Amino acid sequence: MHVDNLIARLGEHPDWLRDFAAHAAARHCPGRACTMLTCLGRLLADGGPTHPQALLERARRPGRSMGSLARALEDLFTTRRLALPTDQCERLADGRRRRRIDAVPEPLRPTVEAFAAFVLNTRERARRAGTRPRADSTVETTLAVVRDLACFLTEQRAKRDWAVVDVHDLEAFLATLPKSRARRLIVLGQFFRFARSRRVVLVDPTRGLGLPSNRGFRGRTLALDEQRALFRRWTLGPDVHPHEAVFGLLALLHGASSKEVRTLTVEAVDHHARTVRLGDRPHPVPLDPASWTAVQKCLAHRGGQRTENPHVMVTKGTKAGRGSASTAYISHVLDPCGVPPRMIRSTRLVDLVNTMDPKLVAAAFGMDPEATMIYLADRVDAGRLPEQPR
Numbered sequence: 001m002h003v004d005n006l007i008a009r010l011g012e013h014p015d016w017l018r019d020f021a022a023h024a025a026a027r028h029c030p031g032r033a034c035t036m037l038t039c040l041g042r043l044l045a046d047g048g049p050t051h052p053q054a055l056l057e058r059a060r061r062p063g064r065s066m067g068s069l070a071r072a073l074e075d076l077f078t079t080r081r082l083a084l085p086t087d088q089c090e091r092l093a094d095g096r097r098r099r100r101i102d103a104v105p106e107p108l109r110p111t112v113e114a115f116a117a118f119v120l121n122t123r124e125r126a127r128r129a130g131t132r133p134r135a136d137s138t139v140e141t142t143l144a145v146v147r148d149l150a151c152f153l154t155e156q157r158a159k160r161d162w163a164v165v166d167v168h169d170l171e172a173f174l175a176t177l178p179k180s181r182a183r184r185l186i187v188l189g190q191f192f193r194f195a196r197s198r199r200v201v202l203v204d205p206t207r208g209l210g211l212p213s214n215r216g217f218r219g220r221t222l223a224l225d226e227q228r229a230l231f232r233r234w235t236l237g238p239d240v241h242p243h244e245a246v247f248g249l250l251a252l253l254h255g256a257s258s259k260e261v262r263t264l265t266v267e268a269v270d271h272h273a274r275t276v277r278l279g280d281r282p283h284p285v286p287l288d289p290a291s292w293t294a295v296q297k298c299l300a301h302r303g304g305q306r307t308e309n310p311h312v313m314v315t316k317g318t319k320a321g322r323g324s325a326s327t328a329y330i331s332h333v334l335d336p337c338g339v340p341p342r343m344i345r346s347t348r349l350v351d352l353v354n355t356m357d358p359k360l361v362a363a364a365f366g367m368d369p370e371a372t373m374i375y376l377a378d379r380v381d382a383g384r385l386p387e388q389p390r
Contacts, residue, residue, distance in 0.1 A: 255348040280366035
């Protein structure tokens, strides 16, 4: 009824207007859908351009969220190939980078701004060359490390110029987080090499600092009784959320990463063969009965949300669109069991790499052979050695 009144008031209306009304009604409550149609009617009647691409840009709100109307229009227009997707993700990433740069003390900020521009330019060159460009999270982590160093120099070392930074300052900074020494030292090496090329510093203070010689796996794994307790929780627990169960079992039994579970789609689930396609793995992954039951419960939970989102794991924030669950959501799915996702996946990888050929594990998981070699232990399980004669 609301869309009929809107069409009667507009006279000439776009062909997709009724489809948008049905699209909004299927994904939102009646009140929200009516509000979206009212706002859309104002945009169509104010004399501005009504081309789908122009209308999508006009419907966007300033700030970190572009609004439910713009998201619904983007979903409909991109699905029907009426408009190109917006650059909302790029805008959010640019805002996160800008906040990290603005947190750098004023005397040290110009060099950090130039370094950020250099990193982004390098990423663009990698995209054109077809190599692996840095992800937004990698760029943000790099800028965060440089920001922390700048704040440490001004607050703890009373230095407000990059030219006076020496190796003792970096050693004191790296000592604040010993577990992150390797990662932070790599970032600092990149930054000071850039600073030396721009004549900001005369000597690279990171040249005398070395990485630990042993770069093997140092993370924690689960004992066998802990794995059994988690398995019983995710298969027999009556109050376990379907997202927790499917994520936990896929990580514990199949070594699935957070990204693989987060981006798993309904089309990747083969109900006849009982397999799923996880990430970049070259072959479908056969599921055991427990994992298959967890996937079915997750699909049933998705079916109760009345959504057209193609992913298996659908949240309240993604049921109205087509995007996958956020990284922040997936990182807290296993909070009720008290075990981080990386520990569960590492337990499976350590067991597979130390009982099989690491190259076979890399081929099955779609990983680089060097990545699996990290999990290779430098010891031999005494239970696998032959009995020594007395």
